[in-house]
Amino acid sequence: MAYRTIILDKQDKIAKITFNLPDQMNFLDLVMREELKDAFVDVGDDRDVKVVIMTGAGKAFIAGSDIKTMEGVTAPAARDRLKNVQKLIRLMTELEKPIIAAVNGYATGAGLHIALASDIVIASDRAKFREAFVMIGLIPDLAGFYFLPLRVGLPKAKELMFTGRLFDAQEAEAMGLVNRVVPHEALEKEVMDLARTLAEGPTRAYGMIKSALNQWPLNLSAFLELEANLQSVAFATRDFDEGRRAFLEKRKPVFTGE
Numbered sequence: 001m002a003y004r005t006i007i008l009d010k011q012d013k014i015a016k017i018t019f020n021l022p023d024q025m026n027f028l029d030l031v032m033r034e035e036l037k038d039a040f041v042d043v044g045d046d047r048d049v050k051v052v053i054m055t056g057a058g059k060a061f062i063a064g065s066d067i068k069t070m071e072g073v074t075a076p077a078a079r080d081r082l083k084n085v086q087k088l089i090r091l092m093t094e095l096e097k098p099i100i101a102a103v104n105g106y107a108t109g110a111g112l113h114i115a116l117a118s119d120i121v122i123a124s125d126r127a128k129f130r131e132a133f134v135m136i137g138l139i140p141d142l143a144g145f146y147f148l149p150l151r152v153g154l155p156k157a158k159e160l161m162f163t164g165r166l167f168d169a170q171e172a173e174a175m176g177l178v179n180r181v182v183p184h185e186a187l188e189k190e191v192m193d194l195a196r197t198l199a200e201g202p203t204r205a206y207g208m209i210k211s212a213l214n215q216w217p218l219n220l221s222a223f224l225e226l227e228a229n230l231q232s233v234a235f236a237t238r239d240f241d242e243g244r245r246a247f248l249e250k251r252k253p254v255f256t257g258e
Helices: 030-045 075-094 110-116 132-136 144-152 154-163 169-174 184-199 203-213 220-235 238-248
Strands: 006-011 014-019 051-056 060-063 099-103 106-108 120-124 128-130 166-168 180-182
Touching: 006 030, 014 030, 014 060, 014 184, 030 075, 051 060, 051 184, 060 110, 075 110, 099 110, 099 184, 106 110, 110 144, 120 169, 120 184, 128 169, 132 154, 144 154, 166 169, 169 180, 180 184, 203 220, 203 238
Parallel strands: 014 051, 051 099, 060 106, 099 120, 106 128, 120 180
Antiparallel strands: 006 014, 128 166
């Protein structure tokens, strides 16, 4: 599929999705929503892809949604519109492959939540973040109520959502919102190094780890049952057989994702 608002590039087991509306700060418009959903179906179906990177062209990762398209939207239409874009979050969280958000600039509103729906967030030291919804009288959506408190805790999540204030990458790292901050010029290399490492790993095990952690918080009994079910599947994979043999033979394993 030819995309208008994103670029999907696949090389060496890594799929890179670039939000490509730099003149519009990569606003999550109606076209980009559909193209991102299509792209995540594509990488999910592609057995050669082992890891996904998301980043933005220009000065923004995604600087929120396109507010111009919200004029005249009725309450029922707003619900349908949100339920439709929520499918993107489901595709991301259900993807059995790691997703790295390389936050190159502004990640505000919907953009912040798309970053948080990824598995690992690496931010440029120039990145800026904002829970921007209250600025226009809305509440956070795209799973912000779920992912933000998991990363920063409930009191901090309330503060950020109530105030809608802009904060920088260093503060984001200090509160645990991002995994780490790197110099802007080193962002691409740092993310690619991590992606290459993950691409050589046991993909099915990554998928099961992601599936389990995305069910947090369960109670202890539920997690014990979940881990027993998932581990029994992991024991039957070729990657486990290869990992076990490599350990005994004192060599590096060659995982295939099977």
